[in-house]
Amino acid sequence: MSESKDRPVLTGLVALVAVAAVVGLLFGLAALFGTKVLGLDGGGVDASAEATSGSETTMYLPEPEPTETTEPTTTAEAQPGQAPSSTETTPAEQISLSASQVSVSPMQQIDLTGTYAQGEGAILQVQRLEGGTWSDFPVTVSVSNQTFSTYVQTSQAGVNRFRVKDTDSDLTSNEVEVTVG
Known part of the structure; x- marks a missing residue:
């Protein structure tokens, strides 16, 4: 008897894996080709569109700078010795x-x-x-x-x-x- 007849389950699994690999490869190539044709890969942008957009994609992050904070002002400030007004929020x-x-x-x-x-x-x-x-x-x-x-x-x-x-x-x-x- 041949070896494949002795192990039908193993033979079936090997065939299944091989078919899955081929189908996956075909789908991957189809997706790659589809993105190229539809211009989704970023390489299909022409020079005139890029020149008019005025922006370039970059990974540059500017250095952080401290911001100035101002104290909130109130319209009715309490005079010394007076209780705060009732307009303040609790x-x-x-x-x-x-x-x-x-x-x-x-x-x-x-x-x-x-x-x-x-x-x-x-x-x-x-x-x-x-x-x-x-x-x-x-x-x-x-x-x-x-x-x-x-x-x-x-x-x-x-x-x-x-x-x-x-x-x-x-x-x-x-x-x-x-x-x-």
């Missing part, structure tokens, strides 16, 4: 939080949404008032386009108070109350 006014539900069943989703105008990209930690102190709830949310949205679930019956806290600046939002049960 942390609760900078991060605004609202809950879509005021009453839910245990473990029902509570949707929390809000705005944080100066907090683009900030990470906010959801907190719950427990025994008179704020405890981190196992939920964080990031600010995108000055807004954020997340949800929490709890089985703790009664009135639950939630807020969010900026993990970098420690600014906090207003409280929202949701009754569970």
Whole structure:
């Protein structure tokens, strides 16, 4: 008997690998040829188009330079010995939080949404008032386009108070109350 008749599975695997290699090579060559024909390889740009574009691709990064910062000015500055005016923003006014539900069943989703105008990209930690102190709830949310949205679930019956806290600046939002049960 010949060796291929003794090992049909091995022969089949070798043939399968050979066919896959040939098909892969043909597809690779077709893709290479297609990019050349369609001008996707970057070599098909003519000199007139390059001259009018006015830009060259480069990997050059300029040296960083320090920027000048200016202190923000306020229109109504407090005089010495006077209390600050009520127009100054407080942390609760900078991060605004609202809950879509005021009453839910245990473990029902509570949707929390809000705005944080100066907090683009900030990470906010959801907190719950427990025994008179704020405890981190196992939920964080990031600010995108000055807004954020997340949800929490709890089985703790009664009135639950939630807020969010900026993990970098420690600014906090207003409280929202949701009754569970």
